[in-house]
Amino acid sequence: MYDVEALGSSIDPGSNVLITGPPLSGKRELALDILAEGVEDGEGAIIVTTKDGADRLLDRLGRRVDYEGKPVAVVDTVTRQQGVGDVRDDEYVKYTSSPVDLTGVGIKLSEFLESFYKDRGITRNRVMLHSLSTLLMYSDLQTVFRFLHVFTGRIQSVDGFGVYCIDSTAHDDQTMNTLKQLFDGVIETAEDGEHAVRLADA
Numbered sequence: 001m002y003d004v005e006a007l008g009s010s011i012d013p014g015s016n017v018l019i020t021g022p023p024l025s026g027k028r029e030l031a032l033d034i035l036a037e038g039v040e041d042g043e044g045a046i047i048v049t050t051k052d053g054a055d056r057l058l059d060r061l062g063r064r065v066d067y068e069g070k071p072v073a074v075v076d077t078v079t080r081q082q083g084v085g086d087v088r089d090d091e092y093v094k095y096t097s098s099p100v101d102l103t104g105v106g107i108k109l110s111e112f113l114e115s116f117y118k119d120r121g122i123t124r125n126r127v128m129l130h131s132l133s134t135l136l137m138y139s140d141l142q143t144v145f146r147f148l149h150v151f152t153g154r155i156q157s158v159d160g161f162g163v164y165c166i167d168s169t170a171h172d173d174q175t176m177n178t179l180k181q182l183f184d185g186v187i188e189t190a191e192d193g194e195h196a197v198r199l200a201d202a
Contacts, residue, residue, distance in 0.1 A: 001039075002124070002161045006033040007187065007197050010069035013124075014157035016152040017199070018132075018180060020168045021189030027165040030059075030189060031128045034163050036064035044116040048109060050099040050134035052078045055131075058092075071122050073115075075108040077101065085198040100138045102147040110154060117158045125160040132166040132179065141175055148182050 001010040011017065019027045035045045045067070049057050052076040061067055072094045081098040089095060094111065096104035109127070116122040129151070135144050148164075155162040164183070168176065180186060185199035 002038070002043075002126070004034055004161075005037055006030060009197060009199065011161055012155040012184070013161065015184040015199075016155055016162040016182065017185045017187060018183040019163055019165045019187045019189060020176070021195070022169045022191060023167055025189040025191050026064065027167075027189050028060075028130050028192060028194075030187070030195065031130060031163045031165055032060055032064060034161075035126050035128050036061060037038070038126040038161075039065045039067050039072060040068055041124075042070075042122075044073075044120075045123040046073045046075070046109065046116075046125065046127045047113050048075040048077070048105060048127070048129040050077045050129075051131050053082070053084070054093045071116050071120060071125075073112045075105055075112070077105060088178070098138070099134050102135070102139065103142065106147065106150060106154075109151065113154065113158055113160070125157065125158060127155055127160055127162045129137070129164045132164055133170045136171060136175070141178060145178060145182070149180065152182050 001012060003010050019031055021027050039045050047057050047156050054076040057074060074092055077096045077099040080095050087095050094108040096108060113125065116125055152162060188196045
């Protein structure tokens with residue numbers, strides 16, 4: 001089990017949880033808290049970012065936990081799209097051309113998971129994807145659903161724990177209900193800082 005103090009509960013290995021709520025309701029912060037807890041316990045942490053560059057998210061993670069020398073990695077879909085200099089993949093950050101490159105995202109995630117799980121023997125890994133809303137801006141629902149089906153399956157296959165953020169106000173009910181089918185639980189954040197947790201076995 002993954003003990004998740006930020007949610008006040010334990011999560012089964014291989015679970016994928018959706019964090020949904022309006023803008024500025026703390027979705028990203030909650031997801032980072034969940035990752036930081038894992039880093040503190042010696043687990044792997046992988047961030048897939050479609051909204052902020054790797055530097056910004058690592059800075060936010062660093063305010064919560066000292067991750068230097070620990071298994072922390074980022075798949076950055078933003079920086080190259082913004083044309084920020086010549087960025088190259090390294091041990092901690094891998095880049096795709098843009099959030100449209102879902103195949104590239106899947107490949108880079110798999111490379112990190114394989115490196116952590118197989119090469120380094122880190123069998124507990126937390127993965128954060130921020131944000132699904134950006135993916136849905138660039139690709140249609142069917143494409144994103146197929147991508148997430150593979151992505152969540154990958155997390156499941158290595159007994160990982162995935163958290164995914166989405167802006168609930170940016171999408172219609174049909175989109176939200178379609179995507180929710182892929183997850184083992186849903187966390188709803190609110191502007192007052194409260195959040196409701198609904199897990200499959202709850």
